[in-house]
Amino acid sequence: MCGIVAYVGHQEACPIIIKGLKRLEYRGYDSAGIALLNKSGLNIYKKKGKVVALEEELKSKDTTACIGIGHTRWATHGEPNDRNAHPHYSNHKKLAIIHNGIIENYATIKQKLLQKGHEFRSETDSEVLIHFIEDIQSELNCTLVEAVRLALQEVVGAYAIVVMTEDEPTQLIAARKSSPLVIGVGEDEFFFASDATPIIEYTKDVVYLDDNQIALVRNNELKIVNLENERQLPYVQKLEMELEAIEKGGYDHFMLKEIFEQPRSIADSMRGRVNSEEGSLQLGGLSEYMGKLADAKRIIIVGCGTSWHAGLVAEYIFEELARIPVEVEYASEFRYRNPIIREKDFVIAISQSGETADTLAAIQLAKSKGATIFGVCNVVGSSIARETHAGAYTHAGPEIGVASTKAFTAQVTVLTQMAIAVAKKRGTISEGLYRQLLIELENIPRKVEQVLKAADKIKEIAFIFTYARNFIYLGRGLNFPVALEGALKLKEISYIHAEGYPAAEMKHGPIALIDEDMPVVFIATKDSSYEKVVSNIQEVKARKGRVIAIVTEGDSLIHSMVDFVIEIPKTHEILMPLLSSIPLQLLSYYIAVMRGRNVDQPRNLAKSVTVE
Template identity: 80%
Template sequence: MCGIVAYIGHREACPLVIKGLKRLEYRGYDSAGVALLNGDGLKVYKKKGKVSALEQELNGRNLPAKIGMGHTRWATHGEPNDVNAHPHYSFHRKLAIIHNGIIENYATIKENLIRKGHTFASETDTEVLGQFIEDIWENQGGTLEEAVRLALQEVVGAYAIVIMTEDDPNQLIAARKGSPLVIGIGEGEFFCASDATPIIEYTKDVVYLNDYEIAVIKDGSLRIITLDNTTTTPYVHKVELELEAIEKGGFDHFMLKEIFEQPRSIADSMRGRVNADTGLLLLGGLRDYLDKLAASKRIVIVGCGTSWHAGLVAEYIFEELARIPVEVEYASEFRYRNPIISEGDIVIAISQSGETADTLAAIELAKSKGATIFGVCNVVGSSIARATHAGAYTHAGPEIGVASTKAFTAQVTVLTLMALAAAQRKGVIADSLFRQLLVELESIPAKVEKVLQAAEKIKEIAYIFTYARNFIYLGRGLNFPVALEGALKLKEISYIHAEGYPAAEMKHGPIALIDEDMPVVVIATKDSSYEKVVSNIQEVKARKGRVIAITTEGDTQLPGMVDFTIEIPKVHEVLMPLVSVVPLQLLAYDVAVMRGRNVDQPRNLAKSVTVE
């Protein structure tokens, strides 16, 4: 959600910033712009639409500059258009600002500035912040960094900002609260970005800004201060991300690449943690908290979207294996309903990016009530990783496609390991079952690989259903969250309305929708609910519904009963979601491509949702 790139150094800034914005397109946006500073002054160029539209606008212009910044905007205040796009000038055009987040008290600040004679070109809260900083700078004296610090002390909300001034071509100022910002350190050059993807081509040395910190890059050096004017010593991290990981690698879309990466990403999420031969399970990030997890009386899982679905899978697994009661909450609702949280509770926060604003807010609320917080996220150094007491990275590698795929299976894998570790420590799982599940976990990547070999068959099925305007997905037990996830994938990228239901609930309402035009996807694998699911399929067929069934290899009963089958290998019931979700990902992808959708950047959606 929104993207920031800024540069100061010896390179040409404009092409570097444009390339960086393209690296950040996965975050979701509706307009783009750049600000450049050279001998002609501080110039801003911006355009509604994709970065390519901005690039076309700049084509043929002579834009030499060694300092510049760019932004991709996901609209909050004001519709998507050229005027509301970032960067924004200040009132006297001495500053340019880019901003991710929301300034909640911008209206009050704006009213005060209007009384002073200010006018505004845009509808955005960002322009208000830029004018506010300039007003303090002009009327209270001092340096620009002091004006930024004083202004941010008055701001309510979330922000990651970068500021340039025409008065100093050797200075960039950046700050954050609640929205990610990383500073890259090169040889005589510095970079600012929303995440490391635009930076890794140039440097692996980065500093992750903390909340309430301001980075002052001036005259070839980096200094970090807090809002109360305390100087801090930045910790320089080494980024392990490789450039190849954020390129398509021959696939048509990032989403397809990431679906096919799942055998590796699932294996990577277990690497160094599982050894089935010795019966060893180690989760280093939970080592000091494993006793507390095993002894907990209740686990609360918070997440949004796909991460919430992973939490629903984990609810079944924790309760089945570790016999610990679990509640799964939408992070976006959790903080607003005065939840009952005690010091003995474990709260597990799940987020691919580690920056999801709703999940971060849920963490802070739970911490204030004394709960122990575990994080499950993918991005090293992210806000959630730093805000939690303990946790585990999924190590899935960068996920560029907005519709999450490999993050889901990696999250479920890590949560399964956590449940197994708790069950073993608690002494409520038989050693034979514990070892069996470790063996089966190690076999999952190969089984996912086998499902991927059915990609052409799934494409043929998808072609038949490109006409559909609605889908129903059904599953029982652990496959119910998978049905939800399958429906979410389809609606996210194809814009077809789809709903997931527990199969037994169909007759309590949704069955009214069933007719010959209604595709029904049923996860009907050989597990403890199989016979019940078969009965549900018969109910659908009796009403002329068209059924696509996900079946276990060797099933001879369902092929004659349903319209289409997609076979998956036999898997232990506890681990079934890791395999049963894959054909649903491929089905959604193929339908969306055949309908001409922008699969990697579906409309209105953002990858990293950093506003509440």
């Protein structure tokens, strides 16, 4: 959830670290800090608030240094303030640490250290860890890397850490468990970060640390060991990401850019997989496990937030096409209810970042029960990509805006391809429908472009509803998860209370909320539930609700019934969520902007939720 950046080499560390922290602002944070080692010693500077506040603090300081560590913190232990911001000193201020994650047994360790006379300057679990490392080094008179290794054998929880010491001006030590950490390898220099975005402009050679690995950089040499002190061979990979992908590219916000990138990101999610002319659909990661999916007695889909909504869409599609029972679970609740998991179950884990802690925990539980685990994520080399038996990358490209947009449609695209492929394998769809779906899939990017042309009209509608304090989103069938996702987007970035319901459920309670001040968004496309949705619209209008309807182009009936209409192109009902979700993203975006919200970094939210 937090952001880590560190550097050691021949360049000035401070500008690299500050720029890197800004690259990681999308992850969500409430304070920032930096530690630098120069002639005056090991100095830490940190401030509550944004990185710009830290920059202001540094203007009067000596920031000359070729080694440093930086951090953006999202508060877990202790309120957001200067004191609790990272980095943290050890007891004697000889060491400094930055840490993402949670040390669950920190209180026990802290109590023992207090009895030894340690004085703590913050309320954080992270400070306890660096005190503990220093204490071990002092007690055993061992090297710092050995002290780190021994300390990590004792702690319980999740971590990505970078440690520096006043005594070694060319040394940084990093380690990870259940929290991402990547090392960039340059010419006589090394970069450390939570993800590749701070590194990409300096090098494309990276090493993704695995769980329980410790990296030591000293004198321009990288060495990796595990917690048992066994030497590990660094696996250097090439980054495929381009710098332009993490820039705004002329858009006012990353979120708007990412909404408009969806024709390309959806196409990229199908590239090399779908060929309607040849009638072929191949997902490389699924080929080895297609038999297990086709023979599965049940599919369990786990995810959080937007990924959970993508899973709900997939539930409809898998059951409709492949006739396999599907259960969609909140990953955050999955392992806490002692779920029944069998060896014949096929578990699909969905995560944009590939680092979601709750989803990782669900994967580990399902694996322990013998189920087959398939990952759908966006980030190459992420934890989920490595924990699963197999998987498919969405290839959506970097998503910087905290509120997910293109990741959602890319996930739905990949899941739809999986459902079509397994239906073909099982013989539960005709050849004609199979070919039709492939053709329609290939046409979706062009149809998304058509939807995006309505942005100005949606902006006008958004202006009218900027006043709203509540919204209701209603849909049926495949469009019910779209209603949930639309409501989530509005909540996340505008801070307007919004709820999504199945349209038929409205009269079982929510209809009591309808009056002339209540905006109601209907996803009312022409599908098998169309007439029922028309009846639901009439029920809302009879109670003076103000209705915005997402309809299929050419629909004249609903035009005459509602206050505002947004048209989307025709497509097969199975694929409609890929189009109907786009206007809801734009509506949320424009309402939030008009209310003066920070749409890329909404309050209290983090892009990658790496703690439970």
